[in-house]
Amino acid sequence: MSATVxxxxxxxxxxASSGLQVEGEVVQRVVVDRSCRLPVLFFFAxxxxxxxxxxLFGFIASFKMHHPEFLADWSWLxxxxxxxxxxxxxxxxxxxxxGIGVGIWLMSRLCRAPLRAPGLTLVAGLFWNLGVTIGVAGxxxxxxQSIEWLEFPKYATPLLFVAYALVGIWAVLMFVNRRPGHxxxxxxxxxxxxxxxxxxxxxxxxxxxxxxxxxxxxxxxxWWFAHNVLGLWFTPIGLAAAYYMIxxxxxxxxHSYYLSALGFWSLALFYSWNGxxxxxxGPFPIWLITASVVASFMMLIPxxxxxxxxxMTMRGHFGRLAESPTLRFTVFGAMIYTLxxxxxxxxxxxxxxxxxxxxxxxxxxxxLGMYGFFSMxxxxxxxxxxxxxxxxxxxxxxxxxxxxWLSAYGIILMVLALSVGGFLQGAYLLDPATPxxxxxxSTMLFLQSRSVSGVAIASAHLIFGFHFALMLLRLGRTGxxxxxxxxxxxxx
Amino acid sequence: xxxxxxxxxxVGFGLAASAVAALYWAARNxxxxxxxxxxxxxxxxxxxxxxxxxxxxxxxxxxxxxx
Numbered sequence: 194m195s196a197t198v199x200x201x202x203x204x205x206x207x208x209a210s211s212g213l214q215v216e217g218e219v220v221q222r223v224v225v226d227r228s229c230r231l232p233v234l235f236f237f238a239x240x241x242x243x244x245x246x247x248x249l250f251g252f253i254a255s256f257k258m259h260h261p262e263f264l265a266d267w268s269w270l271x272x273x274x275x276x277x278x279x280x281x282x283x284x285x286x287x288x289x290x291x292g293i294g295v296g297i298w299l300m301s302r303l304c305r306a307p308l309r310a311p312g313l314t315l316v317a318g319l320f321w322n323l324g325v326t327i328g329v330a331g332x333x334x335x336x337x338q339s340i341e342w343l344e345f346p347k348y349a350t351p352l353l354f355v356a357y358a359l360v361g362i363w364a365v366l367m368f369v370n371r372r373p374g375h376x377x378x379x380x381x382x383x384x385x386x387x388x389x390x391x392x393x394x395x396x397x398x399x400x401x402x403x404x405x406x407x408x409x410x411x412x413x414x415x416w417w418f419a420h421n422v423l424g425l426w427f428t429p430i431g432l433a434a435a436y437y438m439i440x441x442x443x444x445x446x447x448h449s450y451y452l453s454a455l456g457f458w459s460l461a462l463f464y465s466w467n468g469x470x471x472x473x474x475g476p477f478p479i480w481l482i483t484a485s486v487v488a489s490f491m492m493l494i495p496x497x498x499x500x501x502x503x504x505m506t507m508r509g510h511f512g513r514l515a516e517s518p519t520l521r522f523t524v525f526g527a528m529i530y531t532l533x534x535x536x537x538x539x540x541x542x543x544x545x546x547x548x549x550x551x552x553x554x555x556x557x558x559x560x561l562g563m564y565g566f567f568s569m570x571x572x573x574x575x576x577x578x579x580x581x582x583x584x585x586x587x588x589x590x591x592x593x594x595x596x597x598w599l600s601a602y603g604i605i606l607m608v609l610a611l612s613v614g615g616f617l618q619g620a621y622l623l624d625p626a627t628p629x630x631x632x633x634x635s636t637m638l639f640l641q642s643r644s645v646s647g648v649a650i651a652s653a654h655l656i657f658g659f660h661f662a663l664m665l666l667r668l669g670r671t672g673x674x675x676x677x678x679x680x681x682x683x684x685x
Numbered sequence: 686x687x688x689x690x691x692x693x694x695x696v697g698f699g700l701a702a703s704a705v706a707a708l709y710w711a712a713r714n715x716x717x718x719x720x721x722x723x724x725x726x727x728x729x730x731x732x733x734x735x736x737x738x739x740x741x742x743x744x745x746x747x748x749x750x751x752x
Contacts, residue, residue, distance in 0.1 A: 222731060303727070375726040376716055392700055396693050404689040437727060444736045446724035453724075454717060461704060517739040577739055590742050 221305070228307035229297050230582040232314040236294030237575060238665065239322050241658050243286025248651040250279035255647045258640045269333045277344045278332045284342070284422070285353070286325045288563060290318075291571040292430040293360060296383050298578050299437055300364065303380045304371035310363055317359035324352030340401055342419035350398050354391070361391045378453040382433035385461060389425040393418055409476055413469065420468035423562060429460070431526065431567045432499060434574045438523045439506055442577070443513050448505035456498035463491040470541040473550065489541035492534060500531040518593045522573030525601060529565035533558065548623065553636065553643075554615025557608045564650070565604045572600070572657065579661065585669030587660060596657045603649035606642060614639025 254276040257263050264270040293314075301308045308314070328345030331337070336346035345353065364387035368380075397418035400406050406414060440447050447453055466488030469481050507524060514521050536558055540549055549555060576593065580586050587593060614636045621632040663669060711717055728734045 222729075375723045376711070377723065377726050388700075392696065396696065399689050400693055440724070441727055441732070442737060442739045444728075444732075444734060444738065446721075446728070446734060450720035450724035454720070458708065513737060516742050517737070518741050519739045576741070587741055593741065 222302070225301050225305065225307055226298070226581045228311070229301045232308065232311050232318065233294045233298050233578065234582055234665065235315060235318050236290045236297070237579065237661070239318065240287045240290030240294065241654075241661055243282050243290065243325065244654055245651075245658055247279055247282030247287055248647070248654050250275050250282060252644065252647045252651055254279050255640070255644045259637055259644065268335065274333050274335065274337065277337050278329050280342070281325070281332060281344055282329055284563070285328070285345075286322075288427060288567055288571070290321065291568070291575070292386075292427065293318075293321075295434050295571060295574045295578065296364075296387065296430055298582075299379055299433060299574075300367045300383055303377050303383075303437070304367050305374065306367070306370060306372050309366050309370055313359050313363045313366075317356045317363070320352050320356035320359070324349050324356060327352065338402070340415050342422055343397060343401065343415070347402050350402060354394060354398065357391045357394060361387050364388065377437070378447070378450070378457060379433035379437045381454075381457050382429040382436070385457075386426055386429035386433070389421070389429075393421050393425060412472060412475065413477065413481065416468040416471040417465075418468070420471060421465055424460070424464040424467060427563065427567045428464070428530075431530065431570045432456075434570050435499075435503065435523055435527045435530075438519055438570075438574055438577060439503060439527065442517050442520045442523075443507070443510040445506060445510065448502050448508075452498040452502045456495045456502070459491070459498070460495040463488050463495065467492065467541075470546070473541070473543050473546045486541050486543070489538050492538060496531060496534040496538075499527070503527045518587070518590070518597065519573045519577040521597055522569050522576065525597075526566050526568075526570035526573060529561060529569065529604075533562040533566050536561065548619035549615060550619070552615035552619040552622070553611040553639065554619060557611030557615060560604065560611070561608045564600075565608065569600065569604075572596070575661075579664050580669065583664050583667055583669065585664070585667055585671045588663050588669050589660065592656050592660045596653045596660070599649045599653035599656070603646045603653060606649070607646035610639040610642035610646065614643075 253264060253270065254272060257265070257272045257275065261272070264275075265272075268274075297308065297314060324345070328349035331346035331349055332344055337344045338346060364384055368384055397414060401411065401414055401418075405411065436447065436453060466485055469477070469485030470489050473482055473486070475482075503524070514524060540546055540555070540558065549558075576587065617639075618632060618636050621627045621635060716723070725734060732738055
């Protein structure tokens with residue numbers, strides 16, 4: 194088996210010099226990595242395409258907030274459609290696909306087995322992109338559903354569900370056929386995410402679209418779904434990647450593996466109760482909201498276990514942030530995870546929610562989670578995974594640094610602007626003496642700042658897209674220096 | 686109308702039951718024992734504990750010196 198494996202440029206020599214002792218392991222890792230090359234690169238490339246387009250739409254939506262006349266003459270590009278298109282492009286086009294790509298690679302590595310049924314994942318990818326394309330076109334044409342996070346028109350939903358069910362079936366196949374041994378915490382997170390999402394998506398669509406519920410239950414199901422997409426789909430994938438990447442890059446096992454198991458099971462237990470805290474103050478039974486607020490506070494357990502674990506794992510190794518792009522993005526994302534989760538808990542406090550609800554503050558929180566946490570960890574994982582799939586190293590560390598700093602400063606500026614602006618907006622709106630026009634005008638500076646941050650973030654994505662395209666074309670650096678399959682210490 | 690609701694509730698219970706079953710399996714299978722070894726399962730002889738695996742920025746600064 195090992196003799197027939199063709200190992201990309203420059204690595205063969207390293208392998209020979211690394212000694213026979215490690216050869217079996219190395220070849221196995223190479224086989225596993227290579228087996229998932231096509232599907233993973235497909236999901237990454239498609240995800241990045243949606244990210245670039247989604248960033249453009251996000252910028253248009255942001256610019257319209259302070260220049261409402263911008264592109265306002267064409268119904269397809271009016272604010273109500275552009276914002277929704279942005280959300281769905283980045284959530285389902287970019288974030289979900291990056292997550293599936295990272296998930297496929299991680300599952301294969303952690304199952305210590307080559308990818309099974311690659312055709313299944315590719316068909317799922319095609320269906321998924323077809324669904325997102327039709328859905329976004331439908332939204333721009335004005336067929337959007339008035340359900341947050343489920344705005345795709347009815348005719349796009351079955352395509353997405355088929356794609357998603359295929360990914361779920363694939364995950365079961367992989368898990369059942371894994372090599373014997375320990376099931377690592379990342380695998381728990383991934384396997385759970387891959388099974389939870391089809392359930393969430395299927396349930397929400399059956400009782401909101403196919404056989405719609407009536408009255409306030411409709412709103413309750415809406416937020417049960419929308420919040421669980423974040424907590425039971427994106428969060429587990431992001432944490433799975435962080436739990437693998439951080440120890441792997443610094444070469445040190447997770448500080449407390451016990452805590453990681455506790456974190457997983459408490460997330461599984463508490464998260465799905467959280468959604469109703471979006472409905473504080475709404476016409477809902479008070480026990481429903483109260484149970485959700487309590488569950489939101491219980492989230493402190495999984496959040497703090499993850500925070501303590503990652504911090505203690507990193508302790509004494511923070512210097513490595515200077516060497517590894519993967520670590521830089523992943524640790525940034527992991528820190529933001531703690532921050533955004535604590536912020537989320539605070540926003541479930543009714544007194545604070547009264548101010549922040551329905552303001553730009555919530556928008557800032559959403560971006561902090563989906564971008565600062567999830568997307569940054571996905572970037573970090575892609576910096577680790579892509580060289581191992583294409584067999585060459587990233588062309589330019591300078592481009593990676595620009596990507597990191599533009600993204601990091603961009604998201605920090607965006608969240609600061611929206612948090613301060615949103616707080617002022619909320620406080621003014623609660624004061625009947627303040628004229629509405631004054632409230633709107635007072636947010637102007639913050640909205641303009643948000644557009645500036647959008648330019649920074651979009652530039653970061655252009656840089657990353659360009660760099661990724663170079664990697665796809667095998668224009669990365671090759672030769673004995675590659676970290677792709679062996680680290681330099683073992684080789685030398 | 687009641688049939689889909691019934692189905693949804695049953696699937697929900699099924700999922701919750703599967704989570705309990707998974708936890709039970711994990712405990713019986715020894716997945717929740719010997720955490721020390723579990724944490725090390727992502728390392729092997731090729732990429733052992735104590736060896737970093739991603740040093741893109743570092744290599745750039747070293748290269749001119751050795752070349």
